[in-house]
Structures are given as structure tokens and as C-alpha cells.
Amino acid sequence: MKEIKVLGSGCTKCVKTAELIQLVANDCGVSVNVIKETSPETIMNYGVMSTPAVVVDNQLMHSGSIPDRKKIEEWLK
Amino acid sequence: MLSVFTKLADWLTYSVFGLLPDSKPGEAVHFFIEDTTKIFFLLVVMIYIISLIRASLNVERIRDYLAGNNRIFGYIMGSTFGAITPFCSCSSIPVFLGFTSAGIPVGITMSFLLTSPLINEVAVLLLLSLVGWKITIIYVFIGMAVGITGGIFLDLIRAEQLLQPFALKAYQTAQVSNSEPDTRPGLSIIERHKFAKIELLDILDRVWKWVFIGVALGAALHGFVPETWFEENLGSGQWWSVPLAVLVGIPLYSNATGVIPVMESLIVKGLPLGTTLAFCMSTVAASFPEFILLKQVMTWKLLAIIFVLLLTSFTITGWLVNIIHML
Numbered sequence: 001m002k003e004i005k006v007l008g009s010g011c012t013k014c015v016k017t018a019e020l021i022q023l024v025a026n027d028c029g030v031s032v033n034v035i036k037e038t039s040p041e042t043i044m045n046y047g048v049m050s051t052p053a054v055v056v057d058n059q060l061m062h063s064g065s066i067p068d069r070k071k072i073e074e075w076l077k
Numbered sequence: 078m079l080s081v082f083t084k085l086a087d088w089l090t091y092s093v094f095g096l097l098p099d100s101k102p103g104e105a106v107h108f109f110i111e112d113t114t115k116i117f118f119l120l121v122v123m124i125y126i127i128s129l130i131r132a133s134l135n136v137e138r139i140r141d142y143l144a145g146n147n148r149i150f151g152y153i154m155g156s157t158f159g160a161i162t163p164f165c166s167c168s169s170i171p172v173f174l175g176f177t178s179a180g181i182p183v184g185i186t187m188s189f190l191l192t193s194p195l196i197n198e199v200a201v202l203l204l205l206s207l208v209g210w211k212i213t214i215i216y217v218f219i220g221m222a223v224g225i226t227g228g229i230f231l232d233l234i235r236a237e238q239l240l241q242p243f244a245l246k247a248y249q250t251a252q253v254s255n256s257e258p259d260t261r262p263g264l265s266i267i268e269r270h271k272f273a274k275i276e277l278l279d280i281l282d283r284v285w286k287w288v289f290i291g292v293a294l295g296a297a298l299h300g301f302v303p304e305t306w307f308e309e310n311l312g313s314g315q316w317w318s319v320p321l322a323v324l325v326g327i328p329l330y331s332n333a334t335g336v337i338p339v340m341e342s343l344i345v346k347g348l349p350l351g352t353t354l355a356f357c358m359s360t361v362a363a364s365f366p367e368f369i370l371l372k373q374v375m376t377w378k379l380l381a382i383i384f385v386l387l388l389t390s391f392t393i394t395g396w397l398v399n400i401i402h403m404l
Contacts, residue, residue: 009170040170040171040373040374044174044175044178044244044247047175048171048175049137049140049168049175049176050136050168051168051171065275
């Protein structure tokens, strides 16, 4: 099971990002564990300055916007 | 070119709604229609164009730039970058920590963060179209001056000691050049268009309700406050009116987009310019929701210092502008 973290201070875009990832994962039949990470310290440690950002299996994949569907599908492969 | 919006408002207010040109509701409705249509038109066009130009400027680049420069220059550049990047309160904490952990002094980071909500392309654009270029220049000058002097002051009192422990530690252990230089290739026109489209939708989504609220308030002031009320009561720039305006502005929370139509009305109604600016800047910059966010990285003491710092600078600039304006 993939562990996917959505980094962000709880703004609407971060919530939407998390929902979208869950949705795409359901559509692709991949089981994921989506965690919303709001701690400023953790966000800093990933070196992220623009949120929402996405971390897949501890690797930073994306930051600064709601990712598009294609991108998410690639992460789930 | 913009007179087309006046004509549109004329037609809607007087012909379609059948209001009388000299009546109070007529004036208020006219103001509302003219300003909202004009503002939305300008917003769409200008945000798109500016985003096209700005597409290759990201916070990572700004951070690398600020980390590599000397101090005095740093405050000015911090404030300038704050003015040209759009501000979203949800990104202020990650940006603050990103700058701090890159070893950028707290004062320079704060120059960036203090200027950012006060000045942005939307604010400048609205000022230019609603109150003219002279007041626009004064506004931008004051906004940057507050950001720069605020930043210098915070470094003088060694504000980094008042950060939350984890942020202080990140600052102290920062390596100046720990980030790789940005080597991404330049952007194509299509990529720029994509970026500008996303930015446009994003900014509109954030500001549209403020435009309506601001213009509605401005329209109410315009139509219903008697022409001479401000002039008779506050028109001579009584010294206490400036700190009072700043205090009144604190609980009112708005962003620059919402406050500028109000500013237009206040100036038209004869409220002195310094008092008006003090009120508007206090509304935009000294807001509690913003400050509660910063609590995550700062101690209460530092927050209180910044708050008082802002209120004092708005009061002083308000006084100065009033004095200069009356000479």
C-alpha cells in the first residue's frame, strides 16, 4: 500500500488535493493511505514553500498546486 | 476607454432600473455597477498579462536570490519581491520557514511578508483606476517603506530569538547554499499561458467576493453618507483621527482588493488622505486571522511587537501624509 502525504496548512486546496488523490486511487483500484500533514515543522523539513505539496512514499513529487489527474495516476503506478 | 463602464452604469441604473440620477439609491447603484464591471474587466485582463510575465518567477528563485545578497539590499529586495508576488495567507507559513531555514535573516523575510498583502498587482491596478496615479505612488511608497523599516527594526532587536524553538534551530543550522541552483529551462509560450490561466482563476476565486463587499461598502458610503459629513467632522486632519482610523481598521478584516473601493469613496467624501491610507492599510495588514497563523512560528512576544510596529508605522505615515497634504 502506498503512503501518500498531502502537505499544507489546511487550506481548501490541500483538502481538495487529498480528496482527488483518494478518488483517483479508488478509480484505479489502488489502495492508498492518504495523510494530511499540517505541521509547519514537517512541511519545512521537506523543503516545501508552496502548498499543497504531495509526498509519495517519502519522496516529494509535487508542490504549489492541485495536481492534475494524469500526474496522480503516474504516482500510483 | 474606461468610460464605457460609466455608460453601462448610466444605462442600467437610469433606464433599466428607472432610478433617478440625483437620488441616493441612484448614486449608490450607479457606483456599484460602474465599479464592479470595471474592476472585474481590469482584473481579468491585467492578472492574465502580469502572470504571463511572472511565470518564471517562483518562491524558490526568490529565496536563492535573497539568501545570496547583502543585508541592506536584502530588505529592499525582500519588500520588492513581496510587492510583485501574489499573496495567499495559506502559504505565508511555508514561505516564512523556507526562507528562515535557508538562513535568510528574519527581518528580510518579514520585509517580504509585510509588504506582500499590502501591495500586489491587483491593488496597484485598482488604485490606478479608482484613485489616480499620485495616490497610487504614495500608497506603494508607504507600503514598501513600512516593509523595509519593519524588517530592519526586527533584525536590530534580534527577532530570531523570539521565534518558536524549531524555527530558531532551523535558522541557526542553515547552510547558506544548501539548495541547488535552479536550472530548469525557460518556459514556452504555452506553458506561460497555462500558468497565467491557473493564476487568473486562482486569484479571481480568492478576490471576487472582496470586490463585491468592498464596492458595496463604497457604494453605501457614496450614496448615503452626507456629502459634507467627513469634511465637517474629520476634514482638517485632527491628530487623533489617524490613530483612531488605525484602531477601527484592526477588527475589520479585508484584503487590498476589498478596501480600495472603500478608499475611493472616503477620499471623494473629503476624508484626509493620510487618515484614509492609515485606515486602509490597517484593515489590510493588521488582521487577526493572519497573526494567529504566524503564531505557529513565532512567540506571542514577537507577534505583539510586530503588531505594535505596524500600528505605529501606519499612524506615523498617516500623520506625515496629512501634514504634507495640507501644506
